[in-house]
Amino acid sequence: MAKNGAILYGFWQSSCSWRVRAALRFKNIPYEERGVDIVKTKQQGTEQYRAINPAQKVPALVIDNETLVESMAIVQYLEESRPQPSLMPGTLMERVQMRQICETIVSGIQPLQNIGIKRSFSTLEEYLKFSKYWTERGLLTLEELLRKSAGKCCVGDQITIADLCLVPQTYNAVSRFTPDLSKYPTVSKVYKALLNEKVFQETHPEYVKTKL
Amino acid sequence: MAKNGAILYGFWQSSCSWRVRAALRFKNIPYEERGVDIVKTKQQGTEQYRAINPAQKVPALVIDNETLVESMAIVQYLEESRPQPSLMPGTLMERVQMRQICETIVSGIQPLQNIGIKRSFSTLEEYLKFSKYWTERGLLTLEELLRKSAGKCCVGDQITIADLCLVPQTYNAVSRFTPDLSKYPTVSKVYKALLNEKVFQETHPEYVKTKL
Numbered sequence: 001m002a003k004n005g006a007i008l009y010g011f012w013q014s015s016c017s018w019r020v021r022a023a024l025r026f027k028n029i030p031y032e033e034r035g036v037d038i039v040k041t042k043q044q045g046t047e048q049y050r051a052i053n054p055a056q057k058v059p060a061l062v063i064d065n066e067t068l069v070e071s072m073a074i075v076q077y078l079e080e081s082r083p084q085p086s087l088m089p090g091t092l093m094e095r096v097q098m099r100q101i102c103e104t105i106v107s108g109i110q111p112l113q114n115i116g117i118k119r120s121f122s123t124l125e126e127y128l129k130f131s132k133y134w135t136e137r138g139l140l141t142l143e144e145l146l147r148k149s150a151g152k153c154c155v156g157d158q159i160t161i162a163d164l165c166l167v168p169q170t171y172n173a174v175s176r177f178t179p180d181l182s183k184y185p186t187v188s189k190v191y192k193a194l195l196n197e198k199v200f201q202e203t204h205p206e207y208v209k210t211k212l
Numbered sequence: 213m214a215k216n217g218a219i220l221y222g223f224w225q226s227s228c229s230w231r232v233r234a235a236l237r238f239k240n241i242p243y244e245e246r247g248v249d250i251v252k253t254k255q256q257g258t259e260q261y262r263a264i265n266p267a268q269k270v271p272a273l274v275i276d277n278e279t280l281v282e283s284m285a286i287v288q289y290l291e292e293s294r295p296q297p298s299l300m301p302g303t304l305m306e307r308v309q310m311r312q313i314c315e316t317i318v319s320g321i322q323p324l325q326n327i328g329i330k331r332s333f334s335t336l337e338e339y340l341k342f343s344k345y346w347t348e349r350g351l352l353t354l355e356e357l358l359r360k361s362a363g364k365c366c367v368g369d370q371i372t373i374a375d376l377c378l379v380p381q382t383y384n385a386v387s388r389f390t391p392d393l394s395k396y397p398t399v400s401k402v403y404k405a406l407l408n409e410k411v412f413q414e415t416h417p418e419y420v421k422t423k424l
Contacts, residue, residue, distance in 0.1 A: 054356045066305070067307075070312045070315035070316060073311035074312075077307075093278070099282065099288055100281055100282045102285070106318070106319050107282075107284075107323050111320065111324055128291040141267040164313065
């Protein structure tokens, strides 16, 4: 498959890798996932991986004879190059709602709890305190946004890029900092419903882990 | 102007406010800027501003009878609702290059030097050390990306959303952490050329400050 299909360089636990994995699955794009262990063996720092992504981060996607980096740029490339089935809502106002949710996660939460920043803290406790604080602030913002836009999904009833951001980030929150989502009832409802969708079940970190 | 035009709630020094201000100027959209002091008087925390943006962040833009938040979502809304003059390059590959640059800034640099996170550090020195480290790592990534895509601008010779991210972020770097850009020659060259463009001169923080 790798010869003609796409190759995803990702890490099973990485929320940004999950965004891309779910987009590939949603659009039925054949791909092979190659694990890059960014935690134990720190393979992102090897010369071999730096040749793929000089930024030493996951994910990277080799597709259409190009190597793409940065998860949201990749997802949008997939949406533009393979528009059906679509991950974008139909109206201008729904698209701005979708992007507000994405940006709250992509800029407001993910970078401030990313495992990569751990090295900048003196102790694990300090890193966890920082990550938890900013995750929970972001969840409050998401709750406000979703209250206005959500149906079964983040924006109405259709799976969009916002859901590809919400599910991995909420999974991180629940498994690492905030097991109880009761302060964020809309986020919680949408997250739980989306976990039943095949696209998230078949790209879930716990599922991917068993296949490594 | 406010009655029919747009209202930008921003802060003169905020890089995210500058992104939106430059998009409005580039597209010749009439707007009035209302300053929200997020540093000294912390107006973002007032009830009055929370009614505009519950996330207590700048910018927010009132336009077309809607209040929009999150700078990149706003810029993309302006691009979709007022496509000309365009802030998007013409080809799929240029658009992915543009988005990789945007995401490196929007997720990889801005959140990790944002004044808002200062409260999470015990001392100013710790905050500045953290911000400087992640800014300079991001600049290295930008240098790699721009080496492949830049002409006079981040992607070729046309001003795109990537430039709306690059100029404010590099201005922050230069004025706060990294006065010497010699390690990032392509970033430096593009940044300096863009500072001569009217769209950045007329939306520059130092210019906006004089008008407050």
